[in-house]
Amino acid sequence: MSLDHLFSPTQLGDLNLPNRLVMAPLTRQRSLPGNVPGELNALYYAQRANAGLIISEASQVCPQGQGYAWTPGIHSAEQVAGWRQVTQAVHEAGGRVFLQLWHVGRISHPLLxxxxxxxxxxxxIQANAECYVVEADGSHHKAATAKPRALELHELPGIVAAYAQGTANAIQAGFDGVEVHAANGYLLDQFLCSNSNQRSDAYGGSVENRARLVLQVVDAVVATVGDSRKVGIRISPMGTFGDVHDANPLETFSYLVEQLNSRQLGYLHVNRPDWLGGTFEGYDALLRKLRQLYQGTLIIAGGQTAESGEQAIAEGLADLVGYGRPYIANPDLAARFQAGAELNPLNPATLYGGGAEGYTDYPALG
Ligand SMILES: Cc1cc2nc3c(=O)[nH]c(=O)nc-3n(C[C@H](O)[C@H](O)[C@H](O)COP(=O)(O)O)c2cc1C
Incomplete structure (x- = not known):
């Protein structure tokens, strides 16, 4: 099968992308003390600079936004300096990289x-979900998420400000743009979805209210960058990861996408709900509806192959295609797709935490 669409160049704002492959954001829990990225992370991302665009692993915008041990932050000077090594390495390898801005909300624990x-x-409302903690004695393990407290109305401007500061820090660290993480059951998705948001103020109830915080975050992030095309957003309609559920995803996400149209962002990134298994009846119809509604660049991700990505672009369902697990196991994914080569198998034991093994030692072709 020809992959002409997947390997046709395109523009993202001022960036020239040589192909339509996106390395999806992937939490790997390999930061240094202080949640600081280092040389190993720089090598990992540089190895994957063949993607048209890399989106970094989710990075907490403030200490409160952390839900797993050793995930990188974008709120301290040391983290900015660490990320600068990453962006320099990616740029030297010919790539482009956005940072994913994260606040986990209730997917956390007092230990974090x-x-x-x-x-x-x-x-x-406590999530039936897990986070990953480090105890005072240094031992670490998965833990049930704790019961959260509801944010007070007067705290919400501080949340928006943390996203803006994370954005300023990301640009200072040399990123080409940022992605607002509004997917996968984390804070912004918790506000969007009806089962995790039972507020009775201007941020809960109607879809307009549930979408208010994410739109305020998007507007603050765009104002900070000064160029809306350097800002993307990720959503996961119908997703259940993190124990979120929306009673009417078509209504909720159609409203959000219509509101995003006027923001003229770099892209909208839609993650399939079934990447952990399970089936979601009606998802394909929902995605097609969002594609119709959205006037800008659309990235789709989740279970994509070279062939399915090619077809999605050819038929106009997507402009770019995100690959997560394939990029973990195949640093040279673009070359493998072009050569029709076999893909390396993924080692599930080394996804989270640890060092170079299962991180920077997956072999490239030749
Ligand atoms: C190890 C791992 C870590 C992930 N971390 C993130 C993350 O930090 N942010 C995010 O939005 N999605 C995250 N995801 C979801 C992926 O970006 C992607 O959407 C998902 O793996 C489906 O794509 P795939 O089938 O190509 O792997 C993660 C997935 C995996 C497997």
Whole structure:
């Protein structure tokens, strides 16, 4: 099968992308103390600079936004300096890279929170989900997420400000843009979805209210960057990861996407809900509806192959295609697709945490 569409160049704002492959954001829990990226992370990303665009692993915009051990932050000077090594390495290897801005909301635990506080969320509803903690004695393990406290109305401007500061830091660190993480059951998705948001103020109830925080974050991020095309957003309609559920995803996400049209962002990135298994009846119809509604560049991700990505672009369903697990196991994914070569198998044991093994040692062709 020809892959002419997947390997046709395109523009993203001022960036020239040599192909339509996107390395999807992938949490790997390999930061240095202080949640600082280092040389190993720089090597990992540089190895994958063949993607048209790399989106970094999710990076907490403030200490409260962390839900797993060793995930990188974008709120301290040391983290900015660490990320600068990454962006320089990617640029030297000929790539382009956005940073994914993250606040986990209720997917956390006092052991990860400043001062051992409870995590925060739109409402005080505990998620049936796991996070990953480090104990005081250094031992580490998965843990059930804690019951969060509901954010007070007066705290929400501070959340928006943390995204803006994370954005300023990302640009200072040399990123080509940022992606607002509004997917996968984290804070912004918790506000969007009806089962995790039971607020009775201007941020809960109607879809306009549930979408208010994410749109305020997007507007603050765009204002900080000064160029809306350097800003993307990721959503996961119908996703259940993190124990979120929306009673009417078609209504919720159609409204959000219509509101995003006027922002003229670099892209909208839609993640399939079934990447962990399971089936979601009606998802394909929903995606097609969002494609019709959205007037800008669309990235789709989740279970894509070279062939399915090619077909999606050819039929106008997507402009770019995100690959997650294939990029973990195949640093040279673009070359492999072009050669029709076999892909390396993924080692599930080395996804999260650890060092170079299962991170920078997956072999490239030849
Ligand atoms: C190890 C791992 C870590 C992930 N971390 C993130 C993340 O930080 N941010 C995010 O938006 N999605 C994350 N995802 C979801 C991926 O970006 C992607 O959407 C998903 O893996 C489906 O694509 P795939 O079938 O090509 O792997 C993660 C997935 C995996 C497997």
């Amino acid at each position: 929170q400043p001062g051992g506080a409870d995590p925060v969320a739109p409402s005080a």
